[in-house]
Amino acid sequence: MNCANCRDYACYTEGRNCAGLSDDQSLGLYDDGDRRIMEVAGSVEARHYMKMCRLEESAECARQLGAQTIGLAFCIGLAEEARLISAYFEKSFTVHSVCCKVCGTGKDKLGLEQIKPGTREAMCNPKAQAAMLADAGTELNFTIGLCVGHDMLFNAASTVPVSCLVVKDRLLSHNPLGAVYSRYWRRRLGINPTGQV
Structure with a gap:
C-alpha cells in the first residue's frame, strides 16, 4: 500500500477497494x-x-x-498543561495521572544517553506509567506529550485503550504538522513540492 501518494482517494469518495480485503x-x-x-x-x-x-x-x-476512571500519562515538560487537562476531566471523571519521571530512576541504571553527561538525569518510565494506571483501575488512558519511543512503550504496555491527546514537539509548540505547513521546514526536510520556493 502507498496511500500517502494516492491522487484521488476513491476509497473515500466512491468506496473503491484497493486493499484486496473483502468487507x-x-x-x-x-x-x-x-x-x-x-x-x-x-x-x-x-x-x-x-x-x-x-x-x-x-x-x-x-x-x-x-468510563468513570481515566488515566493521564504525561511528560514532565507539560506538567502545567496536564494539570489543566486533569482539572477539565475531573468535572466528569475520576482521574489518575502519572508523570514520565515516576520512580526517579537514573538514566545511568539503563545505560541511557544523557542530555547533559555527568549530571543526574531521571529517565522517562513509560512502562511504570502504564503499570501504575493499570493498578489504579483506569478504563481509558490519554497521553500528553510522551517522547517518541516512550509513547510506543506506554501504548504497548497499557492494559486499556489509549488515545493521544497531545503530541510532543519541542521546536514547534507541540504541533508536529507545523513542519509540513511551513515552507522553511519543508525545504529543510527536503519535502518541498516541486516548483515551490
Missing part, C-alpha cells in the same frame, strides 16, 4: 470491544463535527464509552 474480512478485524469504540467514535464525529476541540471530544468519547 467481511475488513469487518472481521474488529471484535466486540473494537466495534463499541468504533460506534462511539462515529457518534462523536457525526454529532460534534467541527463543534468540539480534541479535549472535549476525548471527554465525550469517554462518557459515551461509560
Whole structure:
C-alpha cells in the first residue's frame, strides 16, 4: 500500500477497494470491544463535527464509552498543561495521572544517553506509567506529550485503550504538522513540492 501518494482517494469518495480485503474480512478485524469504540467514535464525529476541540471530544468519547476512571500519562515538560487537562476531566471523571519521571530512576541504571553527561538525569518510565494506571483501575488512558519511543512503550504496555491527546514537539509548540505547513521546514526536510520556493 502507498496511500500517502494516492491522487484521488476513491476509497473515500466512491468506496473503491484497493486493499484486496473483502468487507467481511475488513469487518472481521474488529471484535466486540473494537466495534463499541468504533460506534462511539462515529457518534462523536457525526454529532460534534467541527463543534468540539480534541479535549472535549476525548471527554465525550469517554462518557459515551461509560468510563468513570481515566488515566493521564504525561511528560514532565507539560506538567502545567496536564494539570489543566486533569482539572477539565475531573468535572466528569475520576482521574489518575502519572508523570514520565515516576520512580526517579537514573538514566545511568539503563545505560541511557544523557542530555547533559555527568549530571543526574531521571529517565522517562513509560512502562511504570502504564503499570501504575493499570493498578489504579483506569478504563481509558490519554497521553500528553510522551517522547517518541516512550509513547510506543506506554501504548504497548497499557492494559486499556489509549488515545493521544497531545503530541510532543519541542521546536514547534507541540504541533508536529507545523513542519509540513511551513515552507522553511519543508525545504529543510527536503519535502518541498516541486516548483515551490
